[in-house]
Amino acid sequence: MGNTDEQRDEMLVLQSIYDSTVLTVEESEGFHCGTFLAQPTLGTPFTVVAPKLNSSGTYGNGKQEIDLEHLPPICLKFELPKSYPSDSPPRFCLSCIWLTMQQLGILCKALDRLWNQDPYSVVLYRWMDFLQNEALPELRIERRHSLGPLLLYLSKKKLYSGRHTGRPRPRLQQCQQYPGDRLYDDRAFKEQLDPSLLVCSLTDYDSKKKQEVFQQQWLHCQVCLNEKLGSQFLVFFGCNHYFCKDCMRSFFRIQIESGSASFLRCPQEGCASQASPPQVKELVGEVLCNKYEAMLLNTYLDTLADLTYCPRLHCQCPVVLDPDLTMAECPSCHFVFCIFCKMVYHGVEPCRLKPDERREIRDRYVAATGAEKHEMERRYGKRTLQLLVVESLSQDWMNENSKKCPHCSVSIEKQDGCNKMTCWRCGTHFCWLCVTTLKSISNPYQHFNDPSSPCFNKLFHGVEGLEEIDDVHDMGEFL
Template identity: 40%
Template sequence: MADAREERENEMLALASIYDEDVFRRAESDDQGEVHLCLDLPPDFKLVFQGVEQTHAISFLPPFVLKFELPEDYPSSSPPIFTLRSKWLQKTQLSALCKRLDELWEENEGCVVLFTWIQFLKEEALGFLEIQSPLLVVTHGNTQHKSKATGSSTKQEGVTQEDTPDSCLDPRAIVDLDHEHDLAAQLLDFNEEQWQKVFNLKMLNCGICFMEKLGADCLYFKICNHVYCNECMAEYFTIQIRDGNVQCLSCPEPKCTSGATPEQVKKLVGEAEFARYDRLLLQSSLDGMPDVVYCPRTVCRTAVMLEPETKLAICPACKFAFCHVCNRGYHGVSACEAKIEDLLALRDEYLSASPDEKAFMEQRYGKHVIQKIVEESYSREWLKDNCKSCPFCGTNIQKVDGCNKMTCSSCKQYFCWICLNMLPRADPYGHFRNRSSPCFNQLFQGMDVDDAQDEGFWIDEDEI
């Protein structure tokens, strides 16, 4: 019995010296422990999830957990008492592994067997279960299992846990199903975490300063596989953010378009720079969304989501109701009273647009509204070039010929065509005789001499 205890102790000490603490964990009881085993996956191993065509290249899968207890008569007579747990294998597969562990004990009866079990699970389990790439991740209700993309990945081809009699399932086989989290997300997250741990321990050359740095001090662009040290990338990101180039936080390699994630940017820049980056990135994203506008109040400028088939927009911050076409207070079904500059800009944008862009503008503003804007813009442009507004009533007045003393056709107010000042009804021409007036002696300014003679009116120099 003393020899058996010594063999057990020696085996435990040997395992502790071979494996790290995150792999082999000895319990407080000398004869108990557990082993966390990540399988050695072949290069270019891939996962594919049911219902999704995209494949995911992975290097790590969540570990098996072999929990064991060594009885008093181990290894002379009895095998270790154990359970085998896994997140991603179905119970039939785990049961097959448990049976194989029993067979290995029988082949090595009387000898310590834990190391043999560990090596089998780590190096041979994939082949034993006939698991190949790409590995299909399948979900059936609350039961999740895996198979090859072209069939079953185990010797029990076409058999699922639901179809297997309980007598064929080993009670030592335990499936760790987490119903609160998606299995696919768990597998990808675990692979990412393990990959990052390995990357952090590598020595790598920075593509900017060409210094050799530890992976933990470097930034890796996954799409292009380029690596740069954190110090160089922090300076690069900070300069781009201060210049407002938040869309340019990509790999510095020429012609490379791999972009940095917000998490990578946050890790390398200060709080102020990241806050500016976050704000500019949000604004840039909103600017690219056709159903988002900004509150026209200069003290607010909050983003506003547009409702379909209506011009009404209500700012969620200041509650200002406005027309998103003209950016003025909401005017119901009345036409927008836009500035001539705004109408011209919208008209030019529409006339120069492609057929698809025109269709989008017609859908956004309404085809009738667009046509009316085009017509009204031409009318307003003509009025701006050929007419002036009466200074009293605002009526548009066109001057075809005659002197610069004008009479409004609407309100009959006299006014000067040059300076648009209203003229007294008693002596409207006094404005042109007054030496202090900016329009002194300009009554016929802009007229041909023959036209002036036809007017039959000349200012007497003696009167001046």
């Protein structure tokens, strides 16, 4: 079998083993070439140690330790010469953002060693398997990897780049950009990377791979109890609780449409994590998402002390308050209103309050401390509050000690005597107990003599200072 046939067979075998996201193969200028992304097998847990990034964007003396489950791949670019495998090995280059030039050089020599162990036979699969499963042991990296040496080179801009284009190279070359005239493998290729972005790149890649693994798993939803692929689940950031998208879609819609969604929180009991706006938009669509964002905005605006809303129902535009004024003007409809009662601005006149509001304000003012009283006096006026207290106390006394005439509604106080009352204003006879008009003008006491009446025999009921007497006998005296 000739080299061309062996190369073709090797490519077919590799493509049947590895996914197209890992291995890409093409034929260029009569040569088979390709790229393999070797995902190294990490110990659990695997920790990356790096200096801490200062606010200036440079690394300081402090250290940070980051636990990762996935690292960016080691990239192997290869090209098969026409003499492979009968006479020469593949041409290749290696690159990896988290390995130094020295470490990449060690891996290059390891690939040479694999070729020399069984020369003149296809070797690409052994190379790929080595980079995935044996690269870290070859570099003596177990569960911890320090980025310090690499970041030092990157920050000083002394990393080897030269004229390397990233194409496969066959030989060693003296690197003049490192001190000490040390020899670096020309097949080791280092991409230009901002040192301040290295750690961020590693964590971003780890998060991305975790998401890919999660989406390929079969999981149980704790709401509907159905088993679905992870790609059909919503994961809450921060807590990592997950529920199927169908359940969360219904939950979010109900919350938003009912207007009770100040925040769309994780349904796990006791969890305060919130769904992000992109997650909400994905599940409920743009219309409901816009409504949700408007609700979030209103919730935030409600926390601002110097902001209120136009009291007109058709407007409801946010209005910024002037702390020195008791009036405000809506920037949309130009309605000028009192910032306290939300009615049309009334100048120095006190706010018109409903009875329940007056009673509430009185109770707050009576129970307030010095600072709270001062704030209320600034808002309502000291004399207004004093009159309000007096009027409210008077009204409470009248409510407890007087009743209104059923005909003219004037307040009447009963000091003594029987329960047959006569209004001092309109002359109407009425019962003090049930406040019913006594319609019989000639005999108003009939109400107390009628057995079907609720006030039967209660003419003197509740009268203080009187001994028990016979109401019927006394009635005769009045008649």
